[in-house]
Amino acid sequence: MNFRKKLSTLKVPHNKHTAGVHSICVDPPKEVLLPMTMHAGAPAVPVVAVGDYVRVGQLVARDEGRFSCPVHATVSGTVTAIEPYQQADGTKTTIIRIESDGKMERDPNLKAPKVETLDEFLDAVKSSGIVGLGGAAFPLYGKLDALRRNKIETVLVNGAECEPYITSDHRTMVEHSDLVVKGINVLKKYMPEAKFVISIEANKPDAIEEMKRVFADDPTVEVRELETVYPQGAKQVILYNVTGKVVKGGQRLASLGVIIINVTTLSKLAQFMEDGTPLIDRCVTVDGSAIAEPKNIVVPVGTPAKYLIEQAGGLSTEPGKVLIGGPMLGHAIGSLDEPIQKATNAILAFNKKDSKLLEPSDCIHCGRCVSVCPVFLNPTAFDRAMRLENENERADTLERESLNQCIECACCSYVCPAHRPLMETNKQAKRFVRKHYAAKKEGGK
Amino acid sequence: MEKLTVSAAPHIHSGASTNRIMLDVIIALLPVSIASVVIFGMKALVIIAACVITAVVSEFLFDKIVGKKCTIGDLSAVVTGLLLALNLSTAVPVWQCVVGTLFAIVCVKCIFGGLGHNFANPAITGRVFMLVAFSEVAGGAMPTIVELEASATPLEQLANGGVVPTLDKMLLGIHGGAIGETCIVALVLGFVYMVVRKVIRWYVPVAFIGTVFVCYLAATGGDVLFAFYEILAGGLFIGAIFMATDYVTTPITDLGKIVFAVCCGLITFIIRYFCAYPEGVSFSILIMNILSPYIEKWTANTPLGGSKL
Numbered sequence: 001m002n003f004r005k006k007l008s009t010l011k012v013p014h015n016k017h018t019a020g021v022h023s024i025c026v027d028p029p030k031e032v033l034l035p036m037t038m039h040a041g042a043p044a045v046p047v048v049a050v051g052d053y054v055r056v057g058q059l060v061a062r063d064e065g066r067f068s069c070p071v072h073a074t075v076s077g078t079v080t081a082i083e084p085y086q087q088a089d090g091t092k093t094t095i096i097r098i099e100s101d102g103k104m105e106r107d108p109n110l111k112a113p114k115v116e117t118l119d120e121f122l123d124a125v126k127s128s129g130i131v132g133l134g135g136a137a138f139p140l141y142g143k144l145d146a147l148r149r150n151k152i153e154t155v156l157v158n159g160a161e162c163e164p165y166i167t168s169d170h171r172t173m174v175e176h177s178d179l180v181v182k183g184i185n186v187l188k189k190y191m192p193e194a195k196f197v198i199s200i201e202a203n204k205p206d207a208i209e210e211m212k213r214v215f216a217d218d219p220t221v222e223v224r225e226l227e228t229v230y231p232q233g234a235k236q237v238i239l240y241n242v243t244g245k246v247v248k249g250g251q252r253l254a255s256l257g258v259i260i261i262n263v264t265t266l267s268k269l270a271q272f273m274e275d276g277t278p279l280i281d282r283c284v285t286v287d288g289s290a291i292a293e294p295k296n297i298v299v300p301v302g303t304p305a306k307y308l309i310e311q312a313g314g315l316s317t318e319p320g321k322v323l324i325g326g327p328m329l330g331h332a333i334g335s336l337d338e339p340i341q342k343a344t345n346a347i348l349a350f351n352k353k354d355s356k357l358l359e360p361s362d363c364i365h366c367g368r369c370v371s372v373c374p375v376f377l378n379p380t381a382f383d384r385a386m387r388l389e390n391e392n393e394r395a396d397t398l399e400r401e402s403l404n405q406c407i408e409c410a411c412c413s414y415v416c417p418a419h420r421p422l423m424e425t426n427k428q429a430k431r432f433v434r435k436h437y438a439a440k441k442e443g444g445k
Numbered sequence: 446m447e448k449l450t451v452s453a454a455p456h457i458h459s460g461a462s463t464n465r466i467m468l469d470v471i472i473a474l475l476p477v478s479i480a481s482v483v484i485f486g487m488k489a490l491v492i493i494a495a496c497v498i499t500a501v502v503s504e505f506l507f508d509k510i511v512g513k514k515c516t517i518g519d520l521s522a523v524v525t526g527l528l529l530a531l532n533l534s535t536a537v538p539v540w541q542c543v544v545g546t547l548f549a550i551v552c553v554k555c556i557f558g559g560l561g562h563n564f565a566n567p568a569i570t571g572r573v574f575m576l577v578a579f580s581e582v583a584g585g586a587m588p589t590i591v592e593l594e595a596s597a598t599p600l601e602q603l604a605n606g607g608v609v610p611t612l613d614k615m616l617l618g619i620h621g622g623a624i625g626e627t628c629i630v631a632l633v634l635g636f637v638y639m640v641v642r643k644v645i646r647w648y649v650p651v652a653f654i655g656t657v658f659v660c661y662l663a664a665t666g667g668d669v670l671f672a673f674y675e676i677l678a679g680g681l682f683i684g685a686i687f688m689a690t691d692y693v694t695t696p697i698t699d700l701g702k703i704v705f706a707v708c709c710g711l712i713t714f715i716i717r718y719f720c721a722y723p724e725g726v727s728f729s730i731l732i733m734n735i736l737s738p739y740i741e742k743w744t745a746n747t748p749l750g751g752s753k754l
Binding site: 007010012013088164236240246247248249251319320321322323325327328329330331332333334335336348350355357358361362363364365366367368370371374375376377378380402405410413414415416417418419421423424 | 698
């Protein structure tokens with residue numbers, strides 16, 4: 001039985017230092033690294049060879065398999081290597097290295113896709129390489145595929161951007177409101193009955209004002225101001241707070257008649273429909289206590305972190321930790337050569353003081369994790385279950401505690417006074433349960 | 446450039462820590478500790494010192510002997526020692542304080558794995574152990590700043606129909622009893638501090654004390670003054686504020702905490718009203734500590750998008 005109706009959330013420090021600064025475009029880096037797994041789904045397969053000359057926007061890897069997504073050259077130049085690569089999160093992938101010739105010569109074959117039917121539209125979106133830029137990196141065509149089956153009543157345009165520091169979606173709304181309008185107009189064609197709700201946290205008044213201005217005459221678009229709390233932008237949370245709906249375990253969001261699409265994703269879709277530009281560049285927030293001049297920078301996908309930091313005035317002090325993504329959910333990287341990917345919205349570098357690791361101690365059962373969990377889980381129960389010796393018992397307990405409903409928002413780890421890595425344990429628990437039941441199924445055959 | 450730190454997300458933290466929480470509890474216990482020395486004299490200070498030192502030293506030695514990482518830095522041993530001391534009267538000899546604290550720390554807490562693994566509140570269990578082993582724990586001792594004729598605690602006086610102290614003396618704690626249970630004003634001060642610091646939920650002590658109050662109102666047919674005396678007397682305030690809000694041994698859910706507190710109140714009333722024994726708070730909390738995992742299970746939240754199992 002739940003004691004509260006409202007979803008729990010956290011007040012985290014915003015640190016949106018770059019919110020008021022216009023994003024800048026910079027010269028391309030000398031080299032880009034394009035991983036084949038910049039999306040959720042099967043890896044892309046390279047279609048170029050070492051030594052090939054490629055132009056901006058040219059296909060370098062095609063999609064292959066379930067929810068795979070093509071990759072395009074993000075600079076013009078020569079393919080110097082196609083090699084195995086270990087990513088920041090430890091997963092192994094293949095990367096294509098392209099040495100830039102500095103010319104940024106655009107592929108002359110790129111032009112606005114001619115689409116009439118839904119099938120043609122979805123095929124075009126598939127070829128664009130666009131993925132959800134809010135963080136999940138789920139291929140956009142996979143999300144829009146729901147249009148074939150479900151009647152979409154509400155399109156929730158996610159401009160919450162609840163992670164501290166990051167302002168790239170914010171800047172998109174302020175600087176490229178025209179693209180947001182165009183993006184919505186593209187979608188309208190295929191879901192004429194849908195209502196659009198642009199949802200923005202209250203700490204972005206200029207973005208709210210700009211969106212209200214450009215959609216003033218459009219009755220199908222509502223601009224909704226949301227409370228500035230973390231994790232307001234998480235799928236389950238924003239869905240509940242805006243529509244009052246809940247996705248059940250194993251249920252698809254679209255079956256509720258709702259699609260959630262990140263505002264920058266929408267702008268990239270608009271750009272693609274306008275002139276055929278696939279997803280090749282993006283706005284990245286460079287910030288943190290070790291960055292000299294925090295700012296938003298538009299760079300080609302695959303640009304190494306080091307280059308972005310240089311463009312933001314370099315490091316002001318010896319960094320202790322460098323993150324790809326926000327401080328709540330981002331990955332710490334071990335090397336500044338790590339490239340930004342399609343869904344990377346920030347590079348954050350922190351000084352030694354801000355990078356101190358906290359020593360975990362035993363759970364004191366204080367219940368802070370339970371009271372902050374937006375989806376009413378008991379994170380410490382997962383932590384306890386993971387210490388069970390018996391694997392069957394462990395898997396069953398985790399399932400019983402609805403482990404799979406965990407949205408991995410890190411609120412539990414953030415508040416834990418014993419400094420236990422609760423979210424990380426949940427991720428490990430999910431991997432364990434998947435493996436355990438897969439092995440059982442295998443053994444049963 | 447030196448090596449970069451690679452660690453799991455999140456990379457920022459609220460700043461909360463176990464020892465900060467324990468420190469807050471100690472700060473919340475300071476007013477009543479000072480009050481106990483003022484009311485009961487230096488003997489109170491001796492008892493507090495004996496219990497706290499024994500608690501810290503015994504946990505330190507236990508960790509050393511079993512080869513565990515030293516845990517006295519989390520300050521929970523200080524809290525246990527202090528709480529136990531405040532639940533004893535000045536009539537208790539120092540050696541008994543030492544034995545009781547040893548039992549609380551070693552047998553109730555450390556043997557089960559230390560802080561977070563104990564099934565019952567160490568201070569409460571230590572007190573109950575001393576009640577059973579040495580019989581005289583709470584009663585018998587008199588404040589040194591007043592001369593009272595009777596040597597009974599207000600609860601004993603209430604039970605036996607004796608003369609009870611005036612209401613202002615009840616609130617200030619100038620009457621017989623355990624050194625830390627009498628001064629209601631100081632206890633409430635600690636309660637407010639812990640609520641402000643978000644260490645405890647306000648509704649746990651309120652539900653506990655409220656339940657006892659309502660039960661007495663019902664039992665006495667609406668005798669407000671009597672019910673008021675009943676909640677002010679004995680260990681109800683210190684138990685409800687500092688023991689029924691213990692994290693480790695109470696349910697983790699909001700609803701569970703309330704169920705726990707109300708049940709504590711009911712059991713306290715039943716023991717006090719129907720049994721020969723005048724004090725029921727320790728036993729009620731101890732009984733509910735044991736039931737806590739079940740309450741937690743029955744009051745589990747329903748996950749958003751999931752189903753209750």
